[in-house]
Amino acid sequence: MELKLNHKDEKKVDEIIELIEKNKKFIITTHQNPDGDAISSELAIYTLLKRIGKEAEIINESEVPKIYKFLPDVKKVKVYKSNRKKFDVGVILDCGSIERIGKVRKCFEKTSKIINIDHHLTNAKFGDVNWVNPSFSSCGEMVYFIFERLSRITKKEATYLYTAILTDTCGFIHHLTPYTMEIAKRLIEKGAEPEKIARKVYLEKPLKSVRLFILSLNSLKFDRKNKVCWSKVTEEMYRKTGTGEEDTEGFVDFLTTIKEAEITFLIKEKNNGVKVSFRSKGKFDVEELARKFGGGGHKEASGCFFENESIEEVEKKVIQEISKRWKEY
Ligand SMILES: [Mn+2]
Known part of the structure; x- marks a missing residue:
């Protein structure tokens, strides 16, 4: 199968490559x-940047979640501390808005150009x-x-890119096209190990996170009329099980396995508000729903944050909004 970008995408890749070639110091976030x-x-x-002789640093606002610590050279991903350095170009990946990079934004004050690569x-x-x-x-x-244009793909990079595709399609469920499968196939040919990666991502859950999951499932609610299923994770549940937010990985995706539910969401209590992750099986657009509450994402997976609101208030607001939107379909 031939993999060819359309004219518009090809032009964007040209522009990105031009910026990469003309500059020396890159910050990635x-x-x-x-x-x-x-x-x-x-x-x-x-x-890629290192191989073609550039200086590069990865600086994020948040730590790398534990489940991705198996990735080669993951220690290169640093958490933001200060903005002493000056970079020529900032590369922002998978990020719908500049606000979402958090404090790292300070590193961009002296950066002359920004490359934004995203599918939101x-x-x-x-x-x-x-x-x-x-x-x-x-x-x-x-x-x-970009790799196809600039360099070869080694086993290490094949592992990265395969992991990206595997996780963002929720284990090859959503958003799959022959092109995506073709790329995944090529990455396996370049050395990505599908079983090993899937095992690391999906099949090595710590016992404490399963205990947290049990508590969360105990709070499961179902709204038959609106075909919504949801559960919550509270600060108390984290305390009881010695867990944190990263232990909720996959919870909301599990809810989507419930046949009766068309829309699912997980409510996570934080110290300054409530975070919600939405999933849809396709009939309902959860990107629009999250956007209504100041968030964003994709049609089938999205999220938003309610500052200084309680779980009960958020539950009510979300269900009301879903009910209103169903009527418009
Ligand atoms: Mn993504």
Whole structure:
């Protein structure tokens, strides 16, 4: 199968490559609470820049989630401390808005150009070059095309990009096209080990996170009329099980396995408010729903944050909004 970008995407890749070639010092970052696509895409771009003789650093607002610590050279991903250095170009990956990079924004004050590579529909196009296309499964899939132009792909980078695609498609469930599968196939040919990666990401849950999951499932609610299923994770549940937010990985995706539910969400209590992750099976657009509450994402997976609101208030607001929107379909 031939893999060819359309004219518009090809032009964006040209612009990105031009900026890469003309500059020397790069800072790479992504959104707060990064996922597998974000971390993997960063590491892939980092390796690529280093190989072609550039200086590069990955600086994020948040730590790398434990489940992605298996990725090669993951220690290169640093958490923001200060903004002493000056970079020529900032590469922002998998991130819909500049605000979502958090404190790392301070590193961009002296940066002259921003490259924005993303597949979120709601991307605010904050870069000097904006390669934004929601038809890609993952940011990693987009990065693959930059590799194709600039360099070879080694086993290490194949591992990154395969992990990006695997996790952003929720284990090859959502957003799959023959192109995505073709890229995944090529990455396996280059040395990515599908079983090993899937095991690390999905099949090595710490016992304490399963205990947290049991508590969360005990709070499961179902609204038959609106076909919504949801559960919550409270600060108390974290305390009882000795866990943290990163232990909720996969919870909301589990809820989507419930046949009766068309929409699912997970409510997570934080010290300054409530975070909600939404999932849809396709009939309902949860990106629009999250956007209504100041968040964003994709049609089938999105999220938002309610500052200084209680779980009960948020539950009510969300259900009301879903009910209102169903009527418009
Ligand atoms: Mn992504």
